[in-house]
Amino acid sequence: MRPSNSGITVVGTATTSTTADRVRLRMAVERAAPAAADALTRSGDDARALLATLREIGVCDESIQTVGLSLDQQWGDRGEVTGYVARQRFSAVVSDVASAGDTLERLATQIGDGFRVETVEVFADAPTDAADAARAAAFDDALRQARALAQRAGRRLGAVRSISTVGPGGPPVFGGVARAMAKQDSFAPGEVSVQESVRVSWDWADEPAQEPDSTA
Numbered sequence: 752m753r754p755s756n757s758g759i760t761v762v763g764t765a766t767t768s769t770t771a772d773r774v775r776l777r778m779a780v781e782r783a784a785p786a787a788a789d790a791l792t793r794s795g796d797d798a799r800a801l802l803a804t805l806r807e808i809g810v811c812d813e814s815i816q817t818v819g820l821s822l823d824q825q826w827g828d829r830g831e832v833t834g835y836v837a838r839q840r841f842s843a844v845v846s847d848v849a850s851a852g853d854t855l856e857r858l859a860t861q862i863g864d865g866f867r868v869e870t871v872e873v874f875a876d877a878p879t880d881a882a883d884a885a886r887a888a889a890f891d892d893a894l895r896q897a898r899a900l901a902q903r904a905g906r907r908l909g910a911v912r913s914i915s916t917v918g919p920g921g922p923p924v925f926g927g928v929a930r931a932m933a934k935q936d937s938f939a940p941g942e943v944s945v946q947e948s949v950r951v952s953w954d955w956a957d958e959p960a961q962e963p964d965s966t967a
Contacts, residue, residue: 758909759900760952762917763893768942769881771873774851777818778858779840779867787822787835794837797865804861805843808854814844840869848873875943885947886916893951901955909956917948 780797784790805815819840827833845851851871859866875881901908 758912758952758954759897759906760950761893761896761900762948762950763889763891763896764946764948765885765888765892766944766946767881767885767888768944769875771875771943772846772848773874773876774845774848775870775872775874776843776845776851776855777840777869777872778843778855779819779838779869780862780865781836781838781867782865783825783834783836785834787837790835790837791822794839794865797862798839798841800861801841801858801866804858805854808850808857810843810845810854814846816842818842838867846876873943875945881945882947885945886949889947889949890914890951893949897951897953901953907956909954912952912954913950914952915950917950 778801780794780801782790782793782797784793802815806812817839819838821838823836823838824832825834825836845854855868855871897908
C-alpha cells in the first residue's frame with residue numbers, strides 16, 4: 752500500500768478455486784548395460800514403446816514432450832567403471848483425469864522394470880472464469896483497503912486513475928502433486944487455486960486539510 756500526495760495506490764489480492772481437468776505425467780525410461788551404446792539402445796527401445804503407447808491411448812503429439820536425456824557411468828567399489836545407465840525423461844498431458852492411473856499402469860506393463868514415474872500433477876487447463884472472479888474479488892479487496900486508509904486520513908476517494916494486474920496470472924494453474932497410483936479412479940483431481948492481484952490508483956475527491964499556521 753502506497754499513499755501519495757495526488758491520491759492513493761493499493762494492491763488487492765484474492766483467490767478462487769476451479770476444478771482440475773488435466774493431469775501432467777512426468778515419466779522416464781532407464782536402462783543399464785555394460786556398454787554405453789547398449790544402454791542407449793535399450794532406453795531408446797523403451798522410449799519408442801512409451802511414445803507409441805501414449806499415442807495408442809489418444810494422447811496427442813502436442814501434449815508429449817521429451818524433457819531430458821542422460822548417460823551416466825556406473826562405478827564399482829574400487830573406482831572402476833562397471834557399466835552405463837541411460838535415462839530418457841518425458842512429460843505428457845492427459846486430458847481425462849480419471850484415466851491417468853490406467854495410463855500409468857499400461858505404460859508400466861508395456862515397458863516393464865525400466866519404467867519410472869517422477870510426478871503426477873493435476874492442473875486447470877483454462878481457468879478463465881475463475882481468474883476473472885479472482886480479479887474482481889482482488890479489486891474489491893483493493894477498494895476496501897483504500898476506503899479504510901482514506902477514512903483514517905480524513906479523506907474521500909475520487910475517480911479511479913489506473914488499474915493494472917500484478918504478477919504473471921493466467922493459465923496453467925497447478926494443484927498438488929500426487930504419487931503415481933495404478934488403476935482407474937485411484938486419485939481424485941480435486942480443486943486448484945487461482946490467485947490474482949491488481950494494483951489500483953485513486954485520485955482524492957477533496958482537498959487535503961490545511962495544517963494550522965504555527966507562526967500565528
